[in-house]
Amino acid sequence: MTDSILARLSSVPALRRGARQTKLLWKRVFFAPLHALRKPRLRAFGLEPHSAPPIAPLRLAKGCPCEEGAHYCALSWGAMKDFARPSDRSRIRRALKQTAAAIGLDPYASFEAWRVQVSRLTQGKYHRSANKARRLGYASRFVGLDSYARSVHELTGSKPRRSKGLFVWAALAGPRSDLIDTKEPPWRTPCPLHGRATWGAFRTDATGETLVAFAMLVRSGDLMWVQNFIGHGAALTDGVTKMLMFDIMAWLLARSDPLTVGVRALVHGSVEEGGVGLFDWKRYLGFRPVLLDIGDAP
Numbered sequence: 286m287t288d289s290i291l292a293r294l295s296s297v298p299a300l301r302r303g304a305r306q307t308k309l310l311w312k313r314v315f316f317a318p319l320h321a322l323r324k325p326r327l328r329a330f331g332l333e334p335h336s337a338p339p340i341a342p343l344r345l346a347k348g349c350p351c352e353e354g355a356h357y358c359a360l361s362w363g364a365m366k367d368f369a370r371p372s373d374r375s376r377i378r379r380a381l382k383q384t385a386a387a388i389g390l391d392p393y394a395s396f397e398a399w400r401v402q403v404s405r406l407t408q409g410k411y412h413r414s415a416n417k418a419r420r421l422g423y424a425s426r427f428v429g430l431d432s433y434a435r436s437v438h439e440l441t442g443s444k445p446r447r448s449k450g451l452f453v454w455a456a457l458a459g460p461r462s463d464l465i466d467t468k469e470p471p472w473r474t475p476c477p478l479h480g481r482a483t484w485g486a487f488r489t490d491a492t493g494e495t496l497v498a499f500a501m502l503v504r505s506g507d508l509m510w511v512q513n514f515i516g517h518g519a520a521l522t523d524g525v526t527k528m529l530m531f532d533i534m535a536w537l538l539a540r541s542d543p544l545t546v547g548v549r550a551l552v553h554g555s556v557e558e559g560g561v562g563l564f565d566w567k568r569y570l571g572f573r574p575v576l577l578d579i580g581d582a583p
């Protein structure tokens with residue numbers, strides 16, 4: 286009975302038009318806040334918020350028999366699942382997904398090819414900035430995991446307001462006497478497909494070495510992703526974060542370290558996260574919006 290009434294009502298053109306318009310209006314109202322930030326950011330890459338960004342199929346090497354493979358697969362899948370392609374065509378699921386910011390490494394034959402592109406996008410500004418840091422005596426290298434815990438805490442609190450958001454807790458906590466810089470040398474997991482690389486950038490002067498920027502990268506199969514990347518507030522204008530990023534890209538694109546061989550993409554969060562400063566930083570460095578195809582949960 287109810288069905289036949291609905292069928293009769295839906296055959297009235299005016300009602301049908303009204304229902305269609307209500308549906309469209311509801312969709313616009315519902316999706317407006319979700320698309321408000323995404324729209325200008327995707328448009329900067331010639332994409333519309335409703336259109337599907339390119340899909341990047343990446344294997345996390347889930348079946349690897351190495352001891353820590355399961356841990357790194359689970360860690361990476363958990364960090365990337367919000368940027369994964371929805372398994373259906375639901376607009377709501379797509380709207381709730383963020384879009385990964387990724388550099389596909391395959392097109393770059395060398396670090397120099399990537400650097401030239403960055404220099405074109407920044408009119409050489411980032412390159413000059415990285416060189417300025419080197420001239421001022423900064424240098425970066427691998428460091429042991431958690432081997433600069435106190436310095437990392439200090440540099441996190443050195444600038445409470447960053448493009449990624451507020452880091453007030455570290456600033457309020459002040460120096461932490463329970464944290465120590467053990468300065469242990471870096472170590473690697475035996476399997477190059479699953480592991481971590483921790484980088485530190487240092488200033489060296491008469492008083493010794495000071496950590497001024499820090500980065501942590503995780504590898505799982507084809508994927509390398511940035512787990513942490515932060516610079517000291519007082520050293521940012523010296524170009525230390527640009528220098529560190531250039532050093533990381535030189536390491537990745539040299540493809541000589543086993544931990545980098547076969548890596549196909551570097552992912553640094555999403556294009557939606559953080560302020561305009563972080564978005565522009567990623568855009569200038571060659572990060573592009575993609576949805577990841579990383580399969581089911583490991």
Ligand SMILES: [Zn+2]
Nearest residue numbers: 349351354476
């Ligand atoms: Zn492995």
